[in-house]
Amino acid sequence: MYMKSLLVLVSAALSLANAHQHHQIPLSNEHIQHDATKPLQETWLSKYGAQIDQPFSGPLSFSHLPYSRCLEDESAEFDIAILGMPFDTAVTYRSGARFGPYAIRSGSRRQKESRGYTMSWGANPYTMGAKMMDCGDVPVSPFDNALAVDQMEVAYASLLARNVSAKDLDVSAVNPARHLALDGLEHPRIVSLGGDHTIVLPILRALHKIYGPISVIHFDAHLDTWPAYPGTSTDQSRITHGTFFYMAKEEGLMSNQSVHAGIRCKLAGIEDLENDEEVGFQLISTDDIDDYGVNGIIQRIRERVGDTPVYLSLDIDVIDPGLAPATGTPEAGGWTTREVKRIIRGLAGLNFVGADIVEVSPAYDNAEITGIAAADLVHDFLSMLVAKEPPKRFARPGSIWVPAKDEL
């Protein structure tokens, strides 16, 4: 019985194999009739069209902006440049911000010109007349800080010296600082992606040559105005991410109308605050937001810098480490991302000559929280740089709120 079943199975298998062999495709394809006028197969281009970049694909530029190595491509034209400064060798605690430009660009993947309109601004910064370009990264030395600081200054000054793209001053995007340059020319503005905070010293050196002394609006948990750290013995070792504002003041790069926002770090004592005031800063602490509110803070910042040429520098550690953990010197109890975004909206129309976001160090991130937050803040920087004034509340379609007449 067993042998008989086995024979039946073998013979069934053989006939299946024969049947399969019978239907195999012949080696020759002479039997296929070709129409020589048609390609064998439709191409991607004829069938699907353009090879679009999706939010999760394509080369990495900020918000899928046009990308150019502007330092070598001197024909690149822009009104606002995104420039990475992957420098992180002057920090007091955790290094890693050299990967900040990568993380911020990566966090911006879901941003793009065709979806740049936000309800909060009531505008799309990419379509207001200012040409924006991602100019790549400065190839900074990771081995020699004096060399790296010079490289960053030369790179920044090189882009500042370019002609602006928007020759027509009637475009809706405005550059309120365009009349402030000492040479009477309009200069491009640069949004720098750090890097540790030291990058602001070479930036202020380059800006000072164009505009003279600059006021700084400085969002940070830390003062960054310390004269030096204990144990530093050389001129170069005095230049760190916690001392660069002191150096800038020594060199006469800043006005005495600067302001900190969001300070909460521990200090040596009251003498740190006395020194800070001498460097030229007023101070808005983290807790002040509870007492004066977002609008109170906006008002004090605007009063402080007035109509001076002003530079915005934002250390991501101003935001609570629960919402932005990827940074070198985290301080508990900070502002929310939403609060910082609202304060930035209130600063539009000031005479901004440039801006940066620094200290994003993605090795300490979770689920890209910090990179996404930083990229979103850069979108706000771009909106702030091209808006004439802070956005007003407006009656948007479908809103259940009706603004009062004096808010419109």
Ligand SMILES: [Mn+2]
């Ligand atoms: Mn800081």
